[in-house]
Amino acid sequence: MSLVDRIRDCARFEPGRYRPFIVGGAAVGRIDEAVAGLLRPFADVFDISEHSVTMNEGLKDPGQRTEAMAGVLEALRGGGHIPGWRDEAYPVGSAFSAPSLLTMERAAVPLFGVKGYGVHVNGFVRDGAGIKMWIGKRSLDKPTGPGKLDQIVAGGQPAGVSLSDNMIKECGEEAGIPAALAATARPVGTVSYMTGREEGLRDDVLFNYDLELPAGFEPANTDGEVEVFFLWPMAQVMDTLAKGDDFKFNCALVVIDFLVRWGFITPEDPDYIEIVQGVDRQFPAPKDRG
Amino acid sequence: MSLVDRIRDCARFEPGRYRPFIVGGAAVGRIDEAVAGLLRPFADVFDISEHSVTMNEGLKDPGQRTEAMAGVLEALRGGGHIPGWRDEAYPVGSAFSAPSLLTMERAAVPLFGVKGYGVHVNGFVRDGAGIKMWIGKRSLDKPTGPGKLDQIVAGGQPAGVSLSDNMIKECGEEAGIPAALAATARPVGTVSYMTGREEGLRDDVLFNYDLELPAGFEPANTDGEVEVFFLWPMAQVMDTLAKGDDFKFNCALVVIDFLVRWGFITPEDPDYIEIVQGVDRQFPAPKDRG
Structure with a gap:
């Protein structure tokens, strides 16, 4: 058994590598030297010191900041520095329920070490005294975790839609779950992590x-993000988690949380x-270097 | 709504007040100046500096340390410094599953800021589409939290018994729950806190x-620790939690965890x-001062 390895895969954080990313006086992310180097040419947008990267304080409102950031990111994209571009606007704020300070392309969020938010759904079926879980295998052309195992439904939390509406929308797109059935999903808490990955922090x-699903339900992917679904007894889910990294790193945490509860x-x-x-896991806010 | 107040009641921790308590090379607790002052006369047992309180390294094994600690605690008890003496031996180690470095009287554990462990049981009943929860009101002569609201069953985790056996034993003593029924309780995770209280850290x-209980079940206290039991709809449980501190501080956390899950x-x-x-909540280990 090595579920602990899955846990540790989600906590590969080296505080000394990062300086805080400051927007509107709030530390909202962490930036390493490689990314600071990419941003250095954009001196009208970022003030870069040894201790911080600050979005130019002349950019006073979310609209100005969003526009300036979009220009920088388009240039970096042209240089091949932002793989997996999604055209999905992510809000950046000092907390989830705080007003947005700007929005930015989702694929660039890890470069800035900005907090991301998502909704994940454990789809399960009661089978006599036991439980089976629907597992999705991610499409091979997903920008992150291609071919990895995933929840039946999972998605990023974009700007401008409620968590509950987003969850129901993703249930429809990713697994063909009717809205009335998706609406019976029960919120059960959060998982959190901070870990360095290929795509950034x-x-x-x-x-x-x-989400309890009826025994006869068959998920059907409609947006091309899932290659195939499996319905596995929990013992098989646990064995697969313990023996290696077949699950996407963060999806593994979501399943382990289910196993605990x-x-x-x-x-x-x-x-x-x-x-x-x-x-x-709880990590310090990115207030200071480290 | 102020469930957040209940959460904050469990995180009143001022790091600067404490120096680490070191046993066998491991930092196993936190001691404030008042307690350090009480220990200063026992120079054969504790080496006290500005930066730490260390159990004398001449005390080589758990037996010697337990005996030396017992002598100190008896003397402090005589001076009235350890209210609520329980005659319950608590193991002290560097982690829950690590070998015990000594055992000590449970009532003194908060004076040394040593980690404590307990088992708490949410007893609930399905009532149509809703859920009701059994709540215990603590006896007025309990040393901590007299008259406060509590789980149907809760107890400290003493040395020398498994968590599961202890939970089943407490179910019998505190609520008259038969062992076969108690054994159907499902482990659902942990709650953690570090907070300064009257009794210490x-x-x-x-x-x-x-633990799902049958609709007709009536808990019966047999050890005098519970004054009365109530069966409350969850809305009443939530309202009571939100409006004040009727629940014992840590029992409130356990109910809130249930509400989340x-x-x-x-x-x-x-x-x-x-x-x-x-x-x-996760707190740093007591390695350094603060």
């Missing part, structure tokens, strides 16, 4: 839902506290 | 269980992330 909070992992496990606390 | 991890608190609540992360 992922500092995310995922809002999780459990449903009692599939017990406090007799010597790693119980590390596992339980590791699914919703 | 409480740095605890509670292992939580959900069962979807009674939704991510549309602007305090959702603070609430969800606050029920299992």
Whole structure:
């Protein structure tokens, strides 16, 4: 058993590598030297010092900042520095429920170490006394985690839509789940992580839902993001998680949170506290260097 | 609504007040100046500096340390410094599953800021589409939280018994729940907190269980620790939590964790992330002063 390895995959954070990214007086992200180097030519947008990267204080409102950031990101995209461009506007703020300071292309969020938010749905079926879980295999042309295992439904939380509406919309697009059925999903908490990945620093909070599906339900992907769905007994889900990284790093956390809440992992496990606390790890705010 | 107040009641921790308590080379607790002053006369047991309180390294094994600690605590008890003496041996180690470095009287654990562990059981009943929860009112002669509201069953985790056996034993003693029924309780995770209280610094991890009880079940207290039980609809439980501190501080966290996992608190609540992360807060280990 090495569920702990999945937990640790989500906490590869080296504080010393980053300086805070400051917008409108608030530290909203973390930037490493490589990204600071890419931003240095844009001196009208970013003030870069050894201790911080600050969005130019002359950019006073969200509209001005969003426009200036879009110009920078288009230029970096042209230089091949932002793979997996999505055309999806992400809000950037000092907290999830705080007013947005700007919006920016989702694919660039990890370069700035800005907090991301998503909705993930554990789709499960009762099978006698046991439980089976629907697992999606991500399409091979997804920009992150191609071919990895995933929840039945998961998506980023874009600007301008409520969590609940977004979850229901994703249920329809990713798995063909009717809105009335999706609306029965129960919110069950969050998972959080901060970890360095190929795409940058992922500092995310995922809002999780459990959705009980009828035994005869068959998910059907409609947006090309899922290659195939499997319906696995929980023992197979746990074995797969423990034996390697077949699951996308953050989707693994969401399943482990489910395993904890449903009692599939017990406090007799010597790693119980590390596992339980590791699914919703708390990191310091990016106020200071490190 | 102010569930957030209950969360904050469990995080009143002032790092600068404490120096680490070191046993066998491991930092296992936090001691403030008042307690350091009480320990200063026992120079054969504790080496006290401005930066740490270290159990004398001449005390080589758990037996020697336990005996030396017991002598100190008896003397402090005689001086009236350890109210609520319980005659309950608590193991002290560098982690829950690490070997015990010594055992000590439970009532003295908060004076040394040593991590405590407990088992708490959410007893609930399905009532049509809704859920009711059994709430215990603590006996007025309990040393901590007299008269406060509590889970149907809760207890400290003593040395020498498994979590599961302890939970089942407490179910019998505190609520007259037969062992076969108690054994159906499902482990659902932990809550954690570190907070300064009248009794000292409480740095605890509670292992939580959900136990579904039949509609006709009536709890019966057999050990005098519970004055009365109530069966409340969840709305009443939530209202009571939100409006004041009728619940014992840590029992409030356990109920809030239940409310999160069962979807009674939704991510549309602007305090959702603070609430969800606050029920299992992570604090630094007591390695350094502060």
